[in-house]
Structure formats: C-alpha cells, structure tokens
Amino acid sequence: MAKYEPVLLKNVGVPNIRTLNVYRSRGGYNAAKKVLTEWTGDQTVEVIKSSGLRGRGGAGFPCGMKWSFLPPDRKITYLCVNADESEPGTFCNRVLMEEDPHQLLEGILIAGYATRSTAAYIYMRVEFHEQFHILQKALDEAYAAGVFGKKLFGTEYNLECYIHRGAGAYVCGEETGLIESLEGKRGWPRIKPPFPAVEGLFRRPTVVNNVETICCVPHIVERGVDWFKSIGTENSSGPKLYTVSGPVKRPGCYEAPLGLSCRELIFGDDFGQGMIDGKKVKGCIPGGLSVGVLTEKELDCKLDFDDVRKYGLLGLGTAGAIVIPHDADIRQVLANVTRFYSHESCGQCTQCREGTNWLYKIAQRIAMGAGRIADLDLMVEVTKNMGMMGGLSICGLPDGAAFPIRTIVEKFRPEFEDHIRRQEPGRVEQVIRHVNPAAYELPILGQRSQPATV
Amino acid sequence: MAWQTVDRLTPVVDEKAPAVLSDAVREKIRSFFPRYETRRAALLPALHIVQDALGHVSLSAMKEIAEVLEIPPSAVMDTMSFYTHFWDHPKGKKVIVLCRSLSCQVMGADRVLAEVKDQLKIDEHGTTVDGQYSLLTEECLAACDHAPCMLVNEKLHKRIKPDDVGKIIKDTKNADVSMLRSDLFDKPAMASVDLPTTSDVKEMKDA
Numbered sequence: 001m002a003k004y005e006p007v008l009l010k011n012v013g014v015p016n017i018r019t020l021n022v023y024r025s026r027g028g029y030n031a032a033k034k035v036l037t038e039w040t041g042d043q044t045v046e047v048i049k050s051s052g053l054r055g056r057g058g059a060g061f062p063c064g065m066k067w068s069f070l071p072p073d074r075k076i077t078y079l080c081v082n083a084d085e086s087e088p089g090t091f092c093n094r095v096l097m098e099e100d101p102h103q104l105l106e107g108i109l110i111a112g113y114a115t116r117s118t119a120a121y122i123y124m125r126v127e128f129h130e131q132f133h134i135l136q137k138a139l140d141e142a143y144a145a146g147v148f149g150k151k152l153f154g155t156e157y158n159l160e161c162y163i164h165r166g167a168g169a170y171v172c173g174e175e176t177g178l179i180e181s182l183e184g185k186r187g188w189p190r191i192k193p194p195f196p197a198v199e200g201l202f203r204r205p206t207v208v209n210n211v212e213t214i215c216c217v218p219h220i221v222e223r224g225v226d227w228f229k230s231i232g233t234e235n236s237s238g239p240k241l242y243t244v245s246g247p248v249k250r251p252g253c254y255e256a257p258l259g260l261s262c263r264e265l266i267f268g269d270d271f272g273q274g275m276i277d278g279k280k281v282k283g284c285i286p287g288g289l290s291v292g293v294l295t296e297k298e299l300d301c302k303l304d305f306d307d308v309r310k311y312g313l314l315g316l317g318t319a320g321a322i323v324i325p326h327d328a329d330i331r332q333v334l335a336n337v338t339r340f341y342s343h344e345s346c347g348q349c350t351q352c353r354e355g356t357n358w359l360y361k362i363a364q365r366i367a368m369g370a371g372r373i374a375d376l377d378l379m380v381e382v383t384k385n386m387g388m389m390g391g392l393s394i395c396g397l398p399d400g401a402a403f404p405i406r407t408i409v410e411k412f413r414p415e416f417e418d419h420i421r422r423q424e425p426g427r428v429e430q431v432i433r434h435v436n437p438a439a440y441e442l443p444i445l446g447q448r449s450q451p452a453t454v
Numbered sequence: 455m456a457w458q459t460v461d462r463l464t465p466v467v468d469e470k471a472p473a474v475l476s477d478a479v480r481e482k483i484r485s486f487f488p489r490y491e492t493r494r495a496a497l498l499p500a501l502h503i504v505q506d507a508l509g510h511v512s513l514s515a516m517k518e519i520a521e522v523l524e525i526p527p528s529a530v531m532d533t534m535s536f537y538t539h540f541w542d543h544p545k546g547k548k549v550i551v552l553c554r555s556l557s558c559q560v561m562g563a564d565r566v567l568a569e570v571k572d573q574l575k576i577d578e579h580g581t582t583v584d585g586q587y588s589l590l591t592e593e594c595l596a597a598c599d600h601a602p603c604m605l606v607n608e609k610l611h612k613r614i615k616p617d618d619v620g621k622i623i624k625d626t627k628n629a630d631v632s633m634l635r636s637d638l639f640d641k642p643a644m645a646s647v648d649l650p651t652t653s654d655v656k657e658m659k660d661a
Contacts, residue, residue, distance in 0.1 A: 088555040088594035119489075126502075126539050127551070127595050129608035129631065136636035162489050165639070167498060167537030170593065182490075184497035186536035202491040245557040245598035252599045289556060322557050322598070336559050340593050346536075 004270075006255045007219050007239045008212070012099045018134060020141045023102040029147065031218040032109045036153045044114035048217065051225045052237045057082055057173075057210030058288065058317050059396070060236075060305045063217075067115050069197035070205045078201045079117040080182065080208040081108060083124040084166050084173040087288035088340060090320030092241035093211040095253040097124075097131045100215075101138035105161070107214035109147065110221060112159045115207050119160045123178050126165050136163055170344035174395045175208035176200075177346070188348050189395035212241060232258035236304035236316075246323035247279050248272035259307075262286045263299040265321055272323075280326040283412070287317025289337060290400030292407035293324075312410075314403040330412045331367040331419060337408065338363040341401035351386040352398040358382060359405055370431035371420045379409050474515045475522070479507050483522050493523045497533055499639075501540055506640040510541040538592070546581045546588035548629050550574075551605040554591040557598035562616070566602050567591065569616040573623055587623070608641070 011017045011026060023029070035044055049064025070077060081104070085093040097104060108120050124132055139161060142148050150158045164182055166172050172181040176190035179201045200206025216238055220228050229237045236258035244265050245251045250273045254265075262284055266272045275281065283293045286303055292313040294301055301311050303319055324333060342360035347353045359382055362375050383402035387393055409416065482503050486496040500519050504511050511519075511534060520527040534540050552558075552567050574582050574589060581588045597603045600612030604622075607629035611622055622628050635641065 085596045086594060089557055089598050090594075091596045091598055094596050125596070127592070127605065129605075130610065130633060132639075133631070133633060133636045136638055137634060140636070160489075163638075165498065165502060167501070167539035168592065169537055181498070182495060183492065184490075184494035184533060186533055202495075204491075243599065245601055246560050251601070285556070320598070322560070324556075324560060328560050332559070333556065336554070336556050340555060343593060 004256060008096065008103070008215055008241060009099070009253070009255045011103065012095075017099065018101055018138055020102060020138070020145055020147075023100075027222070028102055029106055029109075031221040032106050032113075032147075033153050035110050035221055036113055036155050036157060041114050041116050044110065044221070047225060048114065048220060051220045051228045052235075053213065053216055053220060053228070054236065054238075054305060055210055056212035056216070056240065056318070058087070058290070058315065060316055063209065063213050066197065066209070067111075067207060069195065070115060070207065071198060074116070074205045076204045077115050077117045078204055078206045079108065079112050079115055079120040080175075080178060080201060080206060081120060081122040081214055082173060082175070082178060082208055082210045083122050083128070084178060085128075085211075085318075086125060086170040086173050086344075087290065087318050087320060089245055089285060089322040090243060090288045090318040091245075092243050092253050092318070092320070094128065094131055095241070095243075096211055096215055097128070097135050101135045102142070103215050103218065104135070104211055105138060105142050105147065107217045108161060109152070109159060110217050111207070111209065111214055112161075113157055117159060117207070119162065121182055121201075122161070122163045123172070123182060124163055124165055125172075126167050132163060132165060139163065169346070170340075171346040171395065171397060174397065177395065178208060179206060186346075188346055189397075191394050233302075233304050233306075235306055240303075240319055242271070242303065243318075243320040244272045244323065245321070247276050247325045248323055249274055249276055258304040259302050261299070262294055262301050262303060262321065265303070266299070266323055275323070275325065281323060282326045282328060282330070283324045283408075285322040285324070285404065286313070286319070287315070288320045289322070289340065289404055291315060291317040292403040293411060295411050312403075312407055314399060329367075330408070330415050331363070331371075334405070334408050335360070335363040335367040337404050338401075341397070341405075345397060345401075346395075349393040349398070351392050352401070355382050355386045355398065356401050359401070363405075365431060366416065366420070368427075368431050369419075369423050370428045371416070371423065372428060373417060373420055376409050376413060376416055380406055473518060474508065474512065475504065475518045476507070479503060480522055483519070494525050494529065497523060497525070497530065498537075501530075501534055501537075502639055505540055510544050512542065544581075544585075546585050548586060548607050549588045549590060549605075551590045551592050551595070553593075553595040553597070553601070553603050555594035555598075557594070558602040561601040563602035565616045566604070566614050566619060569619040570604075570623070573620055 016022045045064055045067045053063045054060045055063055083093055112120050148159055148161045169187045171177045172187035174189045175196055177187040181187040182201055196206040196208055231238055239255055240258045241253055241255050242260060242265055243253045248266055254271050267274050281296050283295050285293050294311060298311050305316050308316055338360040342356040345352045345356045359379055362379055383406040387399035387402050388396050389399055483500040486499045490496055501511055504515050516530045517527045520530045554563055574587050576582055576589050578589055578591055595603055597610055602614055604611045604614055608631050609629050
C-alpha cells in the first residue's frame with residue numbers, strides 16, 4: 001500500500017498551529033471563504049450529500065442527509081457540535097481539538113452556513129480542561145479576526161459560536177441528551193420523533209454533528225467530492241481517525257482510509273507496532289466499548305461501516321480500539337464493562353436502568369469467584385431484552401451495553417466456564433449469603449434458597 | 455401528650471443569612487444569558503462558575519442561582535444532582551480523578567488507585583483530614599493513549615506507575631496547567647498556584 005498522506009491530521013506537529021496566522025498560512029479558511037462567497041447553502045448540502053460523508057460519532061448516519069432533513073422554511077437553526085467524547089477507548093476528538101482547533105472552527109463555519117444556522121454550540125465534556133482553554137483561545141482569536149460574528153467574509157451571513165461545557169455524563173453524547181443538557185436540564189434523551197432536525201434545541205430545527213464529521217467538511221469543499229470518494233471503500237468513504245490503546249508499543253491516534261483491518265491497527269508499523277513485553281492479544285474491542293469484542297482469531301475484521309457487522313458487532317462505532325492482553329482476567333474485564341453501563345445509564349427506561357445494574361451484579365459475582373454456569377445464559381438473556389433495536393428504550397445506550405456484554409460472554413464462554421469450574425466449593429453460597437442474607441433466612445423461599453448448581 | 459405543632463410563622467434563620475454569591479459571580483452568570491434563548495440554559499455554566507468560586511454548590515447557593523436565573527430552586531437541584539461533576543458538600547483543595555475504564559484497567563489502574571488510597575488514607579469520594587485532597591474515580595477521561603491517567607484539578611497526569619504516585623501527591627505544583635487559560639471560567643477555588651490568564655497575555659503583548 002502506498003504511503004497514506006494524512007488529511008485530518010495534516011497540521012499536527014506544525015509549530016504554533018493553534019494560532020490563526022499559522023493556520024491561514026497553510027491554506028486555512030480558504031474553503032470557508034469559497035463556500036461563503038461563491039456557494040449557496042443548499043449547494044453546500046448537496047456537495048456533502050454526494051460525497052457520502054457518514055457521521056463519525058458512532059451511528060454512521062449520512063451527514064448530508066441529516067442536513068437536508070431541516071425544514072426549508074425555517075427561520076432559526078442551531079448547530080450543535082458533539083465534543084462530549086466519553087466512549088471508553090476513544091480520544092480522536094481530543095486530538096483534533098488539541099492539535100488543530102481552527103480546523104474544527106472552519107468546519108463549524110461551513111456547516112453553519114450550509115444549514116443556515118444562527119448559533120453554533122460546541123458541547124464539550126468537562127474533563128477536557130486543557131482542550132477547552134485551547135479551543136476558547138482559538139475562538140477568541142477567530143472572533144477578533146472576523147471569522148465569527150456578524151457579516152462574515154463580506155456576506156450577509158452571521159454566526160455566533162459558543163463553547164458549552166458539560167458536567168460529566170456519558171448519556172449527554174446522545175444527540176437528544178446533548179440538547180436537553182444544553183437547555184440546562186438533566187441529560188435525559190428525548191423520544192423521537194420529532195427528530196432534532198425538526199424540533200431540537202429550544203424547539204428549533206437543530207443539527208448535531210460529531211467533531212470529526214465537522215472536521216471532514218472543509219477538506220471535501222477544498223479538494224472535491226471525487227477525491228473524497230476515492231479514499232476508503234465504496235460505502236464508507238473518506239479518511240477516519242483510528243485510535244489504539246492498551247498494551248501496544250505505540251498507543252495513539254492514527255489516520256487511515258476507512259477499511260483498515262484490526263490486525264493492521266495493532267501490529268502495523270505505521271500504527272500500534274505490536275504488543276509490549278511480549279504479551280499476546282486475547283481480544284480487542286475495535287470501536288469504542290459499545291460495539292463488542294473481537295477474539296484473536298477475528299482480528300482480520302475490516303473496520304468500516306459494513307464489515308464489522310459480519311462479526312456480530314454493533315457497528316464501526318468510533319474506531320477506538322482497546323487491546324486486551326492475554327494475561328488480563330476476562331472476569332475483571334466483564335465486571336469493568338458492566339460497571340461502566342450501570343454507572344452511566346440515565347435511569348429513564350426501566351430495562352436499561354435495571355438491566356445494566358443486574359448485569360453488573362452478576363458480573364461482580366462471577367469476578368468474586370462465585371459464578372454459576374447459568375449466569376452466563378442469564379446475562380445473554382438479559383442483553384437480548386434491552387435496547388432501542390427491540391423498541392424498548394429511548395436511546396441507544398442499552399444497545400451499546402448489550403453488544404459488548406453479549407459478545408464477551410459468548411466469545412469467551414469456554415474461559416468463563418473454566419474459571420467457574422475451578423471455583424472453590426461453597427464460595428457461591430458464601431457470597432450470596434453475604435450479598436443477600438434474606439435469601440437463606442426467609443422460609444417462604446423454600447427450595448429456592450438452595451444455591452443453584454447448574 | 456399534647457399535640458406538637460410546627461411553627462411556620464417565624465422565618466427560618468437560614469433565609470436571613472447573608473448572600474452566598476458575590477455580585478461578581480452573579481454578573482458573570484448574567485454574562486452567559488445572551489448566548490441562549492432561555493434563562494435555564496445558562497444553568498450549567500452558572501453551576502460551573504459557582505463551584506469554581508466557592509468550591510462547592512451548597513443548598514443556599516442553589517437557591518440564589520435559581521433567583522438569578524428566575525427558575526424554581528428545585529429545577530437547579532434536579533439538574534445538578536444528575537451530573538457527577540458538581541459537589542453539594544465541600545471538597546478538598548485538589549480533586550484527584552482517576553480513570554477506571556478498560557484501557558486504564560488493563561494498564562494497571564487498579565494498582566495506582568490502591569497506591570493513592572494508601573498514601574492519602576482515604577477511600578473513593580473521601581477527603582483527607584487536612585482538606586488538601588479529594589479522591590474520585592471516573593469513567594473514561596478520553597486519554598486512553600496515556601493510560602493509566604489521572605486528573606489533579608485541571609492537570610492530566612499521564613502514564614502513571616504506582617511508584618510515581620508519592621511524587622505526584624507531594625508535588626505542590628501538581629495542578630499547574632502549563633498552558634494559557636481562558637478567562638471564561640475561573641480556575642478551581644483555593645488552588646494554590648497562580649496561572650497566567652488571557653488578559654495577562656494581552657498585557658504581556660502590549661508591553
């Protein structure tokens with residue numbers, strides 16, 4: 001494969017790239033100027049639509065399509081940029097905001113113009129302290145230079161841009177949760193429809209896009225649709241930021257065309273460069289925690305929007321790979337994954353609130369050495385009965401919880417069974433008695449108080 | 455025994471207490487109003503500002519925020535209790551936030567957490583007796599390439615080994631962010647270091 005020339009990360013490492021002048025000297029804001037002075041908003045939407053740019057936030061919804069859903073007779077439109085990057089294993093948005101803040105701002109300007117937005121809100125998670133200060137300084141500079149504000153580039157177009165800081169909630173990365181949180185309420189996702197494109201922030205038409213999606217926009221404008229389509233595979237065009245973390249030699253954020261294989265990401269010379277300390281790969285979570293797990297044998301899975309589904313995964317997700325080494329206890333991994341979702345479930349839908357907590361309790365019990373073989377079936381059963389795909393929940397969080405838990409249990413089942421068989425006898429009874437003393441003292445339970453042995 | 459009655463006529467002492475929020479804080483909250491269509495949308499920035507100024511958001515502070523935003527106090531508490539970032543009781547001068555998600559766990563975050571607990575002699579959500587440190591664990595901090603990582607106030611410490619913990623905790627400048635700050639939100643209350651702000655830089659440029 002020929003050496004790939006980075007697009008989104010092309011400015012990384014350039015000294016003082018966070019200042020406006022240096023960014024401009026490298027061709028920055030040319031695309032924005034071209035769009036604002038030469039194109040109409042609808043024309044821009046058409047260009048993005050024909051480029052086949054799909055949202056990079058996880059769901060992979062076509063970006064141009066999202067923009068074209070806005071009602072044509074609208075007066076006020078809002079653009080929300082989702083920088084609430086909380087998916088474990090993902091940090092490409094952080095890198096984009098840290099290394100090249102003006103690229104994001106230029107993308108916001110174009111996206112705002114295309115959607116005829118009056119204000120753009122960057123919803124940034126609160127743990128991004130340094131990134132907030134970097135982006136705010138870049139924004140101040142852009143305002144001072146007339147990039148944001150009134151009558152931009154000599155046209156009649158006005159756009160205000162604000163950074164809104166979140167306060168530590170994973171569910172605010174969901175688009176309607178983000179909107180609720182922006183309105184100053186708890187980040188409870190809304191029932192759709194109405195979709196945000198019709199009735200979103202402050203009940204106005206709203207577009208919510210991920211940072212990475214927005215960052216792709218200036219490059220499409222500058223280099224054209226054909227160039228963008230020539231990168232990647234047929235249904236998944238464009239460059240993508242892949243992140244790899246865990247015990248690899250070179251963890252970090254790398255850019256590649258869509259369709260990179262997971263093995264390449266971990267072992268490739270341009271990417272992770274293999275494992276440290278001679279460790280072996282037990283499994284890999286290829287796209288942020290919510291997509292599910294690949295075993296060592298399945299590492300040849302191509303990371304694009306379609307191929308991942310053949311391996312029982314939810315989707316591409318955010319393409320943030322977490323490598324699980326061979327010496328990690330799979331029971332601890334499962335306990336960690338279930339804890340994440342039980343902690344981050346917002347508590348609106350019953351099967352998510354109760355289901356994730358139930359799964360966490362079971363996983364904890366297995367990790368304490370008091371598992372039962374029946375627990376594994378029970379976990380799979382619970383995950384099959386939660387989520388938006390079954391029409392049971394408002395948002396996709398329980399789907400995101402179901403896939404990793406189910407794939408871990410199913411793909412590593414022999415290992416779990418092995419652990420459970422080697423548990424010390426009497427441990428199950430001891431732990432259950434410790435967790436719930438009533439189970440042994442209430443006579444009404446009768447036979448049910450006997451520990452299950454199957 | 456006679457019926458006991460509750461005296462609701464005499465005002466509760468707390469309501470007579472002096473205002474918690476200073477005028478500067480109120481003004482700062484009001485400066486966020488033009489950004490949003492509704493007053494309530496300025497609630498999250500308001501909570502950030504109050505927590506930065508006072509260290510935590512007390513019940514009386516919540517009431518006063520509600521006054522400024524012209525929303526019911528219950529709405530403030532409703533929103534505040536949802537988010538993990540806000541404290542309704544005093545916290546330590548520095549808050550240590552350890553990442554406990556999968557990437558950090560496979561890189562040994564458990565050992566780092568045990569070491570921090572051991573050194574500070576506190577448990578999660580605890581504050582040391584001298585009020586210097588509070589300890590929290592959070593889900594992914596989006597710094598998985600630097601796993602295991604930990605935040606001390608605003609500073610991110612990367613690739614921590616259990617042996618480094620003692621050094622980081624003893625360092626008085628461990629919350630010092632090495633880059634320029636925006637004036638928009640203050641640095642967290644009671645931080646012992648003075649960090650340059652953007653207005654400082656303007657002065658530096660002018661000079």
